[in-house]
Amino acid sequence: MKITSNHISKLFFLGIVLLPVFSGLLYAIFYSLGLIGILNDGFSTEVWRTIFTTEPFWKSLLFSIYIALTSVTIAIILALTIAISWRKSLQKGFLSYAIYLPLCFPATVMAFFSFQLLSRSGFLSRVAFNFDFIDSLNSFPEWINDGYGIGIIFTSVLLITPFFIILFSNLYQTENLRSFITLSKSFGASKQQTFLKVTLPILLKKASGTIYLFIIFVMGSYEVPLLLGRQDPQMISVAILQKIQRFNLYDIPTGYAMSVLYVLIITVALVFIYLKNITLFKTQKSDV
Numbered sequence: 048m049k050i051t052s053n054h055i056s057k058l059f060f061l062g063i064v065l066l067p068v069f070s071g072l073l074y075a076i077f078y079s080l081g082l083i084g085i086l087n088d089g090f091s092t093e094v095w096r097t098i099f100t101t102e103p104f105w106k107s108l109l110f111s112i113y114i115a116l117t118s119v120t121i122a123i124i125l126a127l128t129i130a131i132s133w134r135k136s137l138q139k140g141f142l143s144y145a146i147y148l149p150l151c152f153p154a155t156v157m158a159f160f161s162f163q164l165l166s167r168s169g170f171l172s173r174v175a176f177n178f179d180f181i182d183s184l185n186s187f188p189e190w191i192n193d194g195y196g197i198g199i200i201f202t203s204v205l206l207i208t209p210f211f212i213i214l215f216s217n218l219y220q221t222e223n224l225r226s227f228i229t230l231s232k233s234f235g236a237s238k239q240q241t242f243l244k245v246t247l248p249i250l251l252k253k254a255s256g257t258i259y260l261f262i263i264f265v266m267g268s269y270e271v272p273l274l275l276g277r278q279d280p281q282m283i284s285v286a287i288l289q290k291i292q293r294f295n296l297y298d299i300p301t302g303y304a305m306s307v308l309y310v311l312i313i314t315v316a317l318v319f320i321y322l323k324n325i326t327l328f329k330t331q332k333s334d335v
Contacts, residue, residue: 072310079304086296094300103286104305108312110280114196114272115265118203119258125204126211127250130219131242137216149209154202158274161202165190191275198275199282203265210261211254218253259320263313283309 078084081091172187191198272282290302
């Protein structure tokens, strides 16, 4: 059998990407079932029963979904508004380069920025106090370490909005939306109808894969919710890592079981999205 560059690339992908991930997943499964690890003394499904029948895992998962959906929705609205309103400036000039600058800042830096801006001892609270909008710094709304994750959402929006602006700006050009908009207007469509029936569907459809991935990315973020979130509710990544890395060795199997279950849920979601896109592609191809 002749070994081609395609075979080599597949083997490289299996060895570098899939094998370490699969090995780590197997280790987590065995640890959660009591087959390996410190203080484990034999096969047991007690950890899994605890996860399925108690609240913490599902509460963290739902909170993560809420944060991800809210953050991505706000980011998409802002990005669409900016990309369409400033499309000429984003193609050339200073703004076409400046829009890449926010992408250089790590999540930890953005989290500290949000803390200095939104906390009760931060910039906005001091401005409000100096202008007599509040009686004391403690009267300022709790936007950091709050139960609704406002600080996490704000920071996540700061992190991902520039990327969506660049994405929608490029799609506007590559999909030749100007021609579709002109054609729509020639048939008598208003600006609002053109936006809702032409511009918005095309941009969202072409960016749908990226949007799904960013929802998963925000769900699994760690640094921002660790610095700006509460102990309860916690985002799923923080809850898992605290179970695994805290001093209570009896919590380690629970942390591994939570990580395995989370991976399975995300994998099922990705497979569903993939099959849905494949079905949609075949439908469009048959229509043509």
